[in-house]
Amino acid sequence: MAEIIKMPKLGFDMAEGVLVRWVRQVGEPIQKGQVLAEIETDKATVEVESHFSGIVLQHLVDPGTSVPVNEPIAVVGEAGEQLSVSSHQPAASSQQVAASDEQKAATAEATPTDNQSKTQNLQSEILKASPLAKKMAREHGVDLGTVVGSGPGGRIVRRDIEAALSQQSAVSSKQPAVSIASDQLPVSPAAEDTAIPTTKLRQAIGRRLVESKTTIPHFYVTHEYRMEALLALRQQLNGYLPEGEKLSVNDFIVKGVALALREFPNLNAVIHGDQILRKGQVNVGVAVTVPGGLLTVVVKHADQKPLRLISSEIKAMAARAREGKVKPEDVDGSTFSTSNLGMYDVDEFIAIINPPEAAILAIGSARQVPVVEEGQIKIGWRMKATLSVDHRISDGAEAAQFLQALAKYLEEPARMLL
Numbered sequence: 056m057a058e059i060i061k062m063p064k065l066g067f068d069m070a071e072g073v074l075v076r077w078v079r080q081v082g083e084p085i086q087k088g089q090v091l092a093e094i095e096t097d098k099a100t101v102e103v104e105s106h107f108s109g110i111v112l113q114h115l116v117d118p119g120t121s122v123p124v125n126e127p128i129a130v131v132g133e134a135g136e137q138l139s140v141s142s143h144q145p146a147a148s149s150q151q152v153a154a155s156d157e158q159k160a161a162t163a164e165a166t167p168t169d170n171q172s173k174t175q176n177l178q179s180e181i182l183k184a185s186p187l188a189k190k191m192a193r194e195h196g197v198d199l200g201t202v203v204g205s206g207p208g209g210r211i212v213r214r215d216i217e218a219a220l221s222q223q224s225a226v227s228s229k230q231p232a233v234s235i236a237s238d239q240l241p242v243s244p245a246a247e248d249t250a251i252p253t254t255k256l257r258q259a260i261g262r263r264l265v266e267s268k269t270t271i272p273h274f275y276v277t278h279e280y281r282m283e284a285l286l287a288l289r290q291q292l293n294g295y296l297p298e299g300e301k302l303s304v305n306d307f308i309v310k311g312v313a314l315a316l317r318e319f320p321n322l323n324a325v326i327h328g329d330q331i332l333r334k335g336q337v338n339v340g341v342a343v344t345v346p347g348g349l350l351t352v353v354v355k356h357a358d359q360k361p362l363r364l365i366s367s368e369i370k371a372m373a374a375r376a377r378e379g380k381v382k383p384e385d386v387d388g389s390t391f392s393t394s395n396l397g398m399y400d401v402d403e404f405i406a407i408i409n410p411p412e413a414a415i416l417a418i419g420s421a422r423q424v425p426v427v428e429e430g431q432i433k434i435g436w437r438m439k440a441t442l443s444v445d446h447r448i449s450d451g452a453e454a455a456q457f458l459q460a461l462a463k464y465l466e467e468p469a470r471m472l473l
Contacts, residue, residue: 057132058107064124065096065383071123072096075186079111091129093186099256099350099386100186100379107131184211187346187379191216194254194347197223213378256348264407272446275405278458282421282436285468296363299370305341305395306366308418308440310471311464313337313357316391319457321449323390325411331448340389340409343373350376351409353389362471397421403439413448417441438465 062072072094079085079092091105113130116122184192184199188211192199195216202219204211253261285307293301316323316337324333337358340351352372354365372385394406395418406417419439426435440461444454464470 057112057130057136058109059127060091060103060105060107060129060131061125062094062122062128063101063103063383065101065387069096069124071121072101073121074116074118074128075100076118077114077129078102079105081111081114083111085109085111085131091131095186095255099345099376099381100190101381101383101386103128103383105131110134112136185213185379187213188216190254190379191346193252195220254347256345256350260348263410267407267410271408271410273408273443274446274451274454275441275443276451276454276458277403277439277441278455278462280438280440280462280465282438282465285465286421286436288468292362300363300367302362302366304397304421304438305393305418306362306369307465307468307471308395308416309339309341309354309357309365309369309393310360310362311461311468312391312393312416313339313354314464314471315457315460317358318460319453321453322414322444322457324413324448325390326413326445326447334390336388336390338388338390340392340412341369341373342392342394342406343376345376345379350381350386351389351392352376352381352385353387355384355388391415393418397438403441405441406443408443408445412445414442414444414454417443 062074065072073096075093075095077092078090085091085105085108087106087108088104090102091111092103094101094103109131110133111129112132112134115127115129122128184202184204189199191197191213192202192211197216197219199211202211202215203209205215282304285304289302289304289307296302316339320333321331323337324331326332336356339354339357341354343350343352352369354360354368357365360368372381375381375385389409389412391412392406392409392415394415396404397418397420399420400422401419402422403419404417406415408415417440419441421436421438423434424437425432426437427433428435440458442454442458
């Protein structure tokens with residue numbers, strides 16, 4: 056029996072996605088869980104897996120088409136099945152129609168067949184680029200037609216764009232220096248304004264965070280944590296782990312946050328009409344830096360997973376996010392978020408709540424500072440973290456108690472191993 060594959064909904068605010076390319080072509084077999092297509096959302100380029108096994112019988116949309124969520128995009132079934140599913144053809148606006156007419160007129164006036172051939176060849180080369188490479192090229196103004204691909208079949212991949220950017224930097228650095236007479240003041244030439252188009256990801260970040268700051272009454276509470284025990288335990292455990300599997304401070308924080316949320320389910324909640332809906336699962340979102348913005352990957356059931364599993368999941372999801380290859384489950388379903396700038400030598404900061412969640416924790420650097428203990432000044436390791444909370448759901452006292460509960464796990468980290 057033929058089954059319909061639909062445009063998935065990734066996140067509560069996703070309305071549509073752009074089909075970037077088909078990974079499986081019509082007539083090819085596909086197993087449940089295998090990648091069928093790549094789509095681009097406001098967040099990232101995502102691999103869409105088939106929920107069924109069979110033969111790809113029909114593609115219902117063309118690459119480059121924007122499709123609303125839950126609309127059919129493909130049909131999977133048995134070979135030879137008769138189909139009655141129509142392709143998705145979005146209605147053209149008057150502007151699109153006008154643009155189409157202009158394009159036809161321009162095509163009619165186009166002269167040489169050689170020029171058409173060159174254009175087609177250039178378009179062909181551009182299509183041989185990974186979604187991440189295309190995104191990087193757009194953001195940095197790299198002409199894909201000048202880049203030689205090193206991927207399979209000459210496909211342009213991330214390292215090719217990085218190489219092109221390095222070459223541009225090298226050329227710029229070799230420009231001759233301007234000599235200035237000793238009686239002249241050094242005046243830098245005025246730089247021209249540069250217009251950089253915003254990416255879909257940056258637009259989504261702006262839209263959601265403006266909504267968050269204008270509709271959610273934020274308040275903030277900061278706590279300072281003793282980190283000596285955690286850093287010592289991390290060093291000890293990492294002595295047993297191979298390279299690539301070592302634990303980060305952030306892994307401990309995610310685990311500690313998840314356990315503290317068990318005690319404070321009101322912060323693991325969302326506003327649902329005139330009710331507060333406390334989530335049954337503790338799914339901790341982790342903000343990850345990606346080209347052009349931020350993406351939150353989600354550790355599901357973080358309160359139930361050991362540190363090593365949390366660490367490996369975050370590493371794998373972060374790598375996929377930076378490569379533009381996240382899976383739908385990587386970015387969906389968070390109930391509480393964290394944002395860690397500790398690796399950038401940041402003392403403290405505040406984060407904006409990721410709607411519809413109740414709170415987000417902003418983590419600074421663990422650093423050596425002078426501390427006073429029992430009347431004596433000594434050197435200690437301290438880390439500050441600031442909790443941003445939706446005042447419609449919780450109050451200052453509960454936020455402070457949550458941060459104290461988190462201290463039990465960060466300052467006595469052996470609790471997280473039990």
